[in-house]
Amino acid sequence: MLAKSWSCLWLFLLSSMSVVQCQDDEKYQCSASEGCDVGCCGPLNAETGKGVCGLGPEYCGQGCTSQCDQKSECDPGWGMEWSELAECPLNVCCSKYGFCGTTALFCGSNIPPQPQCDAGARSSDGRTIGYYEGWNLARPCGRMAPKDIPLGIYTHINFAFALLNPKTFRLDDMDAGTASLYGDVAALKLKQPDLEVWIAIGGWAMNDPGPYQTAFSDMAGSEANQDAFFDSLLTFMKKYDLDGVDLDWEYPVADDRGGIPEDFDNYVNLLRRLRQRLNASGRKYGISLAVPASYWYLRGFNLQEMEQYVSWFNIMTYDIHGVWDKTIDALGPYALAHTNLTEIELGLELFWRNNINPERINLGLGFYGRSFTMKDPNCMSAGCEFTEGAKGGECTGTPGVLSAAEIVKIIDNGATLTFDEKAAVMIVTWDTDQWVSWDDAKTLGMKVDFANRRCLGGTMVWAIDLDDGTLIDALGENIGRSKQDTIDEWPLHSTMAPTESAILHNYLTVPAQLPSVISLEEFTELFPKAQRTNPQIRLLYRDLQHQRRALVDTVSENIAVEEKRGKYIRRDIAIARRKAANEDADQELEIERALFGSVGADPKHTLNSIIPEMDTAIADLEAEIQQLEAQEAALLESVKQTVGTMSDLRYGKLSNPRLKEDVIEGLKSVQDACEGKS
Known part of the structure; x- marks a missing residue:
């Protein structure tokens, strides 16, 4: 793995400079007594006693002064003897100096097409x-x-x-x-x-x-x-x-x-x-x-x-x-x-x-900004020097960062705003030397x-x-979306899950996973201390885990089938109820015809006559809703009772008081069988 110092040189190269331009920069020079921050110290100049830091055979090969085992990030063509990687990760380009990057300095004209949409x-x-x-x-x-x-x-x-x-x-x-x-x-x-x-x-x-x-x-x-x-x-x-x-x-x-x-x-x-x-x-x-x-x-x-x-x-x-x-x-x-x-x-x-x-x-x-305390109050633009993070916000309290809510308050108190169109950001300055960038x-x-x-x-x-x-x-x-009202009644959730599937999963599959019954550490402690480092214990636990998971998956499939069956039953009940209601209405109409004879078309309602009719209809609907709620409550109670009877999975053999003895007896049986084969 390359040291993180490579990132600094990579960024340095991103600034469109080259190793050649570094030859007069003391930072990238070396000597017999002073090595390089990055790269090999190449051959020394006979007159100055100075060398240039670089990579590849020119600097790390014949005549190299020190740190000659350094390798480039990628291979620009001088071979793997001098390089960590043959190619750059993520399909980025390898520069002629052996560094990975994406700018023209690294890639030339090899720039990928960008997606274009309206x-x-x-x-x-x-x-x-x-x-x-x-x-x-x-x-x-x-x-x-x-x-x-x-x-x-x-x-x-x-x-x-x-x-x-x-x-x-x-x-x-x-x-x-x-x-x-x-x-x-x-x-x-x-x-x-x-x-x-x-x-x-x-x-x-x-x-x-x-x-x-x-x-x-x-x-x-x-x-x-x-x-x-x-x-x-x-x-x-x-x-x-x-x-x-x-x-x-x-x-x-x-x-x-x-x-x-x-x-x-x-x-x-x-x-x-x-x-x-x-x-x-x-x-x-x-x-x-x-x-x-x-x-x-x-x-x-x-x-x-x-x-x-x-x-x-x-x-x-x-x-x-x-x-x-x-x-x-x-x-x-x-x-x-x-x-x-x-x-x-x-x-x-x-x-x-x-x-x-x-x-x-x-x-x-x-939805926040990165902030700075600027070195010179007369230089408050992007690119000016800072000394440290700006003062921490009243609520977030961390120097160098401010929440959107805190920035809004700063602006309301008279801060100066500058729009940086190229960067698509807003710059906010206040209190002489405070600076933050954010998105409004x-x-x-x-x-x-x-x-x-x-x-x-x-x-x-x-x-x-x-x-x-x-x-x-x-x-x-x-x-194009509008905000809904926030919650005015809380809590919304109850301890009981909102669907039959969730109820069954919460009661059956959730507590049935092997780690919920016994952890690997607890399982290991069932064995004698001298055997607890044996890798077979972990393998045995894993086998048990797979068996348990297969059983849980089967139960999950059955829950899905049961949930679908319940939906069909409720649908059939609703259809039957509507059909029965229609039949009752037809019977009442026949009785009315038998008593009073056929009648013509119903007269049209007036405003005074329709209101009582609507009140009656509303009352009937409310009564039907109450009936449905009662049936739903009864169904939920039935599910609870069913869950209570399905205790073998939830309170199965792995969680009974004889767990330790059962496991040890099982292992002894395995040992006896193995000894018998041997």
């Missing part, structure tokens, strides 16, 4: 995804409870986040407060029936140094660990009636983020098996990936192989710049917009190079138009709770 076709209007930060309720102000989430404009809500346990590879809650909100957010579907709610797993912080950093990599690298994750995920999604999963692994392969080279292929295998497992569940669950817009981290994703298994990619076309630029030599401490449309265009080019269907791409929109209604519209011109299938917002309504209203107006 903006009026509004390709991106059909999908508007919003991430909801479950931890936002811990803020001192600017909070958004689930009941306050604006409905009507978002088609999907991704709940951020659940974590991946680094030992069991089951889902962990971020904290107790976040865990209490899953059901509340999912319940919004009762208010907006076409809404989908997904769980987002991971996030940037999960891959920070700490116990969780390698959890994704460790899970993807083992099919047994994947199976544990799949079991937990399905249990979780069924419990909260969720519609899909968004994997936010930041980032595979990247060694500074806990990644290893094997992640490149392992992630594809993970997605392939996850797709198979979700399809086998009997429900159409979605899978999406959160992916970066920069080559440095995106190169760890095998986009072409991944595409077939995912519903779409959520591209994080924000945070392109921030206070971290100060530590990158090729960028430096210069204030630049974090949602610069020009750089977004460059990021999307990586997807076009890999023939990714633009309909499967959602363009990221930031105008620049959001420009980015949505851009998404439509590039034929993208949707947009994605980070984050719902950072807005005070200003940006979602603007986005809704742009895409």
